Amino acid sequence: MKNIFLASLGIFISCLSITAQEDPYLWLEEIESPRSLEFVTEQNNITLDKLSKVKEYQNIYDKSLEISNSTDKIAYPKVYGTYVYNFWKDKDHIRGIWRRSAKDAYIDGNPTWDTLLDLDEMSAEGNIKWVYKGAQGLYPNYNRFLISLSNGGADATVTREFDVETKSFVENGFYIPESKGGATYLDGNTLIVTSDFGENTMTTSGYPRQVKLLKRGTSLKDAELVYEGSTTDVGSFSGILRDGPISYQIVNRYKTMFSNETIVLINNKPIVLEIPDDAVNSGILKNQLITELKSDWTVEGKKYKQGSVISLNFTDLLVGKKNIQLILEPDEFSSVSSISVTKSKLLINLLNNVKGELYIYSFDDEKWKNTKVNAPEFGTISIIDTDELSDQYFFEFENFLTPSTLFLANADDGTFQSLKSLKAYFDGTKYKVDQIKVKSKDGTLVPYFLVTSKDMKYDGTNPTLLYAYGGFEISSNPFYSGTFGSVWLENGGVFILANIRGGGEYGPKWHQAGLKEKRQNVFDDFHAVAEDLIAKKVTSPKHLGIMGGSNGGLLVGTAFTQKPELYNAVVCQVPLLDMQRYNKLLAGASWMGEFGNPDVPEEWEYLKKYSPYHNLKEGVSYPEVFFYTSTRDDRVHPGHARKMVAKMIEMGNPIYYYENIEGGHAGSSTNEQSAKANALMFSYLLLKLAD
Numbered sequence: 001m002k003n004i005f006l007a008s009l010g011i012f013i014s015c016l017s018i019t020a021q022e023d024p025y026l027w028l029e030e031i032e033s034p035r036s037l038e039f040v041t042e043q044n045n046i047t048l049d050k051l052s053k054v055k056e057y058q059n060i061y062d063k064s065l066e067i068s069n070s071t072d073k074i075a076y077p078k079v080y081g082t083y084v085y086n087f088w089k090d091k092d093h094i095r096g097i098w099r100r101s102a103k104d105a106y107i108d109g110n111p112t113w114d115t116l117l118d119l120d121e122m123s124a125e126g127n128i129k130w131v132y133k134g135a136q137g138l139y140p141n142y143n144r145f146l147i148s149l150s151n152g153g154a155d156a157t158v159t160r161e162f163d164v165e166t167k168s169f170v171e172n173g174f175y176i177p178e179s180k181g182g183a184t185y186l187d188g189n190t191l192i193v194t195s196d197f198g199e200n201t202m203t204t205s206g207y208p209r210q211v212k213l214l215k216r217g218t219s220l221k222d223a224e225l226v227y228e229g230s231t232t233d234v235g236s237f238s239g240i241l242r243d244g245p246i247s248y249q250i251v252n253r254y255k256t257m258f259s260n261e262t263i264v265l266i267n268n269k270p271i272v273l274e275i276p277d278d279a280v281n282s283g284i285l286k287n288q289l290i291t292e293l294k295s296d297w298t299v300e301g302k303k304y305k306q307g308s309v310i311s312l313n314f315t316d317l318l319v320g321k322k323n324i325q326l327i328l329e330p331d332e333f334s335s336v337s338s339i340s341v342t343k344s345k346l347l348i349n350l351l352n353n354v355k356g357e358l359y360i361y362s363f364d365d366e367k368w369k370n371t372k373v374n375a376p377e378f379g380t381i382s383i384i385d386t387d388e389l390s391d392q393y394f395f396e397f398e399n400f401l402t403p404s405t406l407f408l409a410n411a412d413d414g415t416f417q418s419l420k421s422l423k424a425y426f427d428g429t430k431y432k433v434d435q436i437k438v439k440s441k442d443g444t445l446v447p448y449f450l451v452t453s454k455d456m457k458y459d460g461t462n463p464t465l466l467y468a469y470g471g472f473e474i475s476s477n478p479f480y481s482g483t484f485g486s487v488w489l490e491n492g493g494v495f496i497l498a499n500i501r502g503g504g505e506y507g508p509k510w511h512q513a514g515l516k517e518k519r520q521n522v523f524d525d526f527h528a529v530a531e532d533l534i535a536k537k538v539t540s541p542k543h544l545g546i547m548g549g550s551n552g553g554l555l556v557g558t559a560f561t562q563k564p565e566l567y568n569a570v571v572c573q574v575p576l577l578d579m580q581r582y583n584k585l586l587a588g589a590s591w592m593g594e595f596g597n598p599d600v601p602e603e604w605e606y607l608k609k610y611s612p613y614h615n616l617k618e619g620v621s622y623p624e625v626f627f628y629t630s631t632r633d634d635r636v637h638p639g640h641a642r643k644m645v646a647k648m649i650e651m652g653n654p655i656y657y658y659e660n661i662e663g664g665h666a667g668s669s670t671n672e673q674s675a676k677a678n679a680l681m682f683s684y685l686l687l688k689l690a691d
Helices: 034-051 057-069 103-107 119-126 314-318 482-487 508-512 520-535 551-562 586-595 601-607 639-650 671-689
Strands: 078-080 083-090 093-102 114-118 130-137 144-151 157-163 175-179 182-187 190-194 210-215 224-228 235-243 246-256 259-266 269-272 280-285 288-292 297-299 302-304 309-313 324-328 334-341 346-352 355-364 367-372 380-386 392-398 405-410 416-421 431-439 445-453 464-467 494-498 544-549 569-573 626-630 656-660
Touching: 034 639, 034 656, 034 671, 057 083, 057 482, 057 671, 078 380, 083 103, 093 103, 093 119, 093 130, 114 119, 119 130, 130 182, 144 182, 182 235, 190 235, 210 235, 224 235, 224 246, 224 259, 235 280, 246 586, 280 334, 288 314, 288 334, 302 324, 309 314, 324 346, 324 355, 324 367, 334 380, 346 380, 355 380, 431 520, 445 520, 464 520, 464 671, 482 671, 494 520, 520 544, 520 551, 544 551, 544 671, 551 569, 551 639, 569 671, 626 639, 626 671, 639 656, 656 671
Parallel strands: 464 494, 464 544, 544 569, 569 626, 626 656
Antiparallel strands: 078 083, 083 093, 093 114, 130 144, 144 157, 157 175, 182 190, 190 210, 210 224, 235 246, 246 259, 259 269, 280 288, 288 309, 297 302, 309 324, 334 346, 346 355, 355 367, 380 392, 392 405, 405 416, 431 445, 445 494
């Protein structure tokens, strides 16, 4: 597919490394310039025209929208006091409603939902496409909330104070203009705020570096400065750590994404906690600060190993004393997925060979003791919410073939009961799941999940979709998707979820094996899985497609530029692709701890070896890639995808491109937009792989 608009420019693109000054597509980084949007509109129209004609397109759209709009889906709870709050979207509430029900009625299975805020009405009144981004309540009565709202799905939000009794925004109440950052109640008349306070108050990553106290009735410009980080930090973020009725004001100063200085404000004076800067704090329980270690830590001759969960006596720590207890030390096959706190218990969600296990820890007689919850096995466990007033909590279980089920549990005795399950959108009994390990280039065993029909033939003809992420210590866990099942598996597809390095499946070491100069390990792992699928005759290059978003978009972008012969379809979503300029675009500078700094010659040396934008070569036959991004993505700049597309077209490589005008980094803001994205992407995959 040739693009007449670009071809007329007659620009020759070298396959050599491009400097920013030589980049002929720099103009595509101008997000909303008429020229850029003309390019976007033209490509959108071409892609929509082609893919909407695929025979499966309308059925995929209808099925995806039916699933998203289903009134039988789970209304996930957020507990504040005696109420459960929920945000809900369906065909009658396109942008959604924020609502609540009495907690007892919700648990009994008969919630009495009371709509508090209707975003469709609000959007129509103000002619702004509002997207709900969360709410924080005023402890302990929760009669007022700080509502975060985004214009079109961007990360930057407007924060407004809302009264749940009157179901209205508070007249002359707290208001924080659009910015990245956040606000938390200290009391009914005071907020602790991070925001764009004006000139020189944001970091080079685009996040706040100042923390202020905002009193009711005063303007943001008059807020009291209580902490200030550096311009070169990722950002400073504030909040509250609560230990029962006791609360502490916390500032987290992220010098990099993985090095965090934790500061406690006592009478507005900062106390820096003497803990490793890569440790992650998860709350306070019975004066014990719960901390997960990302590297070994030796204190008074005793070594606490990387990946361990420890607790520190918090009041001792505030005066420089380290009274430490070991809670959990994972083995080489396990890692901590999440840590949560109820009124009196600690919940640790563990991954064991990428399968969930749940443990309850009690701190009695100055010692930690645990019991394992007899939760469902061979899938993913997610803590949905805890109740600070009791030891009740909610968790979810799912796997590739089992619809998600929400459970109500009691951490006091380990019991739980099913509250709600998704309906089965496809017949899971026809399929099976295998977990396989393959050797990567350096000999490391890398696991992947293989989801196939029980009667699949190993003849190399199966349309196969390989998905992975591989970054930021984020694990890729088994999940249930009615859309994947009904439009991919039911159409003869095979699905692969690869647990490559860079993620958190086996703890911090798994992540750190893919950092910076070690990034090629991530790509080698991905290639190894693809080659194993081909060797086992699950599929062949003609029938193998890959998918990834954000960092996963970088992954698949690198995969098809390094080994184009392996893949016949590539879905590259909201991707990073220009690794020479990524740190200058939106939030890109915050990721230098993950990828490296391209402005440092030694680090550009390894970045340029895989940067997809710089490794496209003339005369190479690449897959016909589908790029998907969003104009309103203020995290990963849409210029990455735009420039890659422009360069590929000029080099004579046909592509598909679709840019949703709103949606932010999630790509879509409404169920209709999500259904359209699914219809485009799965139609493309069936078109390329199922013939």
